[in-house]
Amino acid sequence: MLKIDNVSLKYGAFTALNRVSLRADQGELIVLLGANGAGKSTLFLAISGVHPIAEGKILYQGEDIAKWKSPRIVKEGLVHCPEGRKLFPGMSVYKNLQLGGYVHKKDKKGVEEQIEEVFELFPILKEKQHQMAGSLSGGQQQMVAIGRALVSRPKVLLLDEPSLGLAPLVVKQMFEVIQRINAQGTTVLLAEQNAYSALKICHRAYVMERGNVILEGDKESLLHNEDIKKAYLGA
Template sequence: MSQLTLKASELAVKYGDFTALKGINLEVSQGELVVLLGANGAGKSTLFRAISGLNKPAKGEIHFHDNKVNGFSPDKLVKYGIVQCPEGRKLFPRMSVNDNLQMGGFVQRGKKKEMQKSMKHVYDLFPILKDKENNLAGSLSGGQQQMLAIGRSLMAKPRLLLLDEPSLGLAPMIVKQMFEIIQQINQEGTTVLLAEQNASAALKIADRGYVIENGQMVVKGTSEELFNNEEIRKAYIGA
């Protein structure tokens, strides 16, 4: 059995009087690629924000490599190895591709060789970014911006990479390429938790998955089990 990387137990998150997450239980083992399926507003981003320290849980616990990390600041969690690539990319549009990547590597400040090594890894994964390293991030296409957002996350050398809706708004051909790269990142040793509405593409590369509805986990299983579940196919795959 692989070592447990992430465990969320009975997690609840509130926005004022509104309970956005209720009794969430989730586990991700080291080396896995786990997908979190759900419609827009189901609670995927709220869960990611709780794991990465941006939302404080009202109840429950989050453990990362056996350490309780509730209440840790986002920057401390990045140093621990939890790195989120947010929905909507959140790049610095008036900064160059290279500078955006350098911002992602802030935990390696002062380690010039480590920074260079990470930069080379990102440029090897995304050669188009190397070609455009001096271009402003805001001038890139949607697909290239998503590549840059993932690349910036990798600069922090994550042990757990949280990818929030990486295929959103991208052309089908680019989506296919994006998922191949996510699979490669996972195969190179990074544990990945992927939040996606594109269930069909996500289940093809994931080991396991969870389905979240109205802030609650409703189904979990292997990718094959979820793909062959008639209700899930109707709701998320359209078949």
């Protein structure tokens, strides 16, 4: 469904991604592990059409989308939920969710139905739909960010560090929701530093370091990999 084929990306003389290759098949939940600066967010920005790549292919449903503009990418069902949430804090929860449906604005009924589905997934957001997004807790703001992405109708959802800065109980709830989204048929590519929680729910994972993919495998092989344990699981 999504295949990254030898993608490189440069900022001037600096190589941020070095011939990265990975894939996410229909219905999979794929995890990208790596420390800050490993290239996870840069890869998501490349897939989303924000940063142009220097070489390689980004294949989505068999078509190279490397030169597509971001609105087209979103409209075709490849949706990015960025690190840091990027909400509009002075706008209501409802208005933030509505913005997720911007590329489908001609289908007002469909957007409203998607928002109702978000409220079913996150009931607290229905209660707080008229509050300013900036007044919510960190966990609730992350729910809004994920909800906004879901209103865009993703076939593939790129989630960048959704657990960052959240309390352990909220992290547990967040990963349960991500698993539920995946179980409903959405392919998920999840970038995370919370390696243990992420590996527990994924099908396969890739480990990135300094813009390179250095390791890949299914969750069992990576959970029992000694190098992964030492680097990410505190063993």
